[in-house]
């Protein structure tokens with residue numbers, strides 16, 4: 001790659017490729033957005049970085065205040081780090097130490113969801129339970145109770161029974177050892193790496209009730225779903241279900257620089273605040289709260305605020321174009337949409353795993369046509385930057401149809 005603008009990536013040989021997956025879900029406004037580039041340039045001439053222990057700075061403070069205004073009002077405290085896995089690691093450690101500081105040291109286990117992906121550090125891998133990538137690291141991972149994720153799609157008639165099953169299993173686990181759990185962690189509304197598996201908002205509201213009933217912390221990993229991806233500012237806003245702790249990263253800087261934040265409720269913060277140094281949360285990274293990243297994030301949030309219709313309106317565009325290009329296609333099933341994300345399975349007549357040949361085959365064919373679409377196993381998904389207009393999205397769906405038709409002929 002040599003350069004990029006909007007949703008277009010340009011390769012050395014001059015070919016142009018449409019970035020249909022926002023470069024692994026980070027890019028929001030299109031590549032090289034001039035306002036974010038300018039904000040980074042300006043900040044770089046003032047304060048490029050400073051140790052974040054014992055100091056703070058304006059971009060970090062402004063950003064913390066801005067993020068809070070778009071989240072449920074009980075999420076008031078912001079902890080900075082620098083990538084999605086770390087934001088999750090912080091959430092897990094924070095939950096564990098919260099109970100420790102309250103003297104409930106037995107509460108140190110977690111419940112996660114089948115298919116969960118929370119990152120590649122040891123704690124984040126553990127919270128995800130299982131993944132095709134983690135075989136060699138199993139001996140390093142700690143046990144997490146895993147329950148089914150009630151994935152659903154358009155026209156699914158079994159959504160409610162799947163939710164009841166998941167909630168029933170959760171209740172069983174919580175009832176059997178009520179004092180052992182620190183928290184429940186979930187990717188709300190959309191499980192990303194598992195194949196853009198979607199659940200209903202009602203499930204997240206039931207989860208909140210269950211967490212309250214058993215007094216366990218609810219952690220939302222919104223590393224991917226945050227900053228407009230689900231069609232609202234955050235999945236927790238869309239679902240009207242407020243977690244105790246939330247992890248954010250990816251789109252936070254509009255896709256320019258690494259940055260992450262983990263927010264929590266005031267009562268969690270209070271459990272760490274005392275004259276006793278041992279109740280403090282000892283977690284820091286060299287680049288925590290980097291001012292350039294914070295400046296990029298502020299500029300990105302200003303763009304989101306200036307025109308939220310870019311993410312609010314994309315689901316309708318997806319639906320219109322899917323109807324135009326994919327309606328009646330026998331080669332796909334489980335079509336589903338959540339805000340800026342659309343996904344479907346290619347019917348192959350067998351159970352597909354992440355590593356099946358169909359994924360790379362489809363990817364290669366899309367690339368030949370000039371589209372960066374990177375299927376997860378046999379799941380094709382589109383998650384373009386918010387600058388993608390209906391005409392561009394229509395081209396993407398047309399390409400998907402063509403590739404599917406050619407696949408059927410082959």
Ligand SMILES: Cc1ncc(COP(=O)(O)O)c(C=O)c1O
Nearest residue numbers: 083084085117118119192223224
């Ligand atoms: C939901 C979720 N959590 C955490 C992560 C890890 O983020 P990072 O790759 O920035 O470490 C990802 C990355 O794909 C993700 O999708």
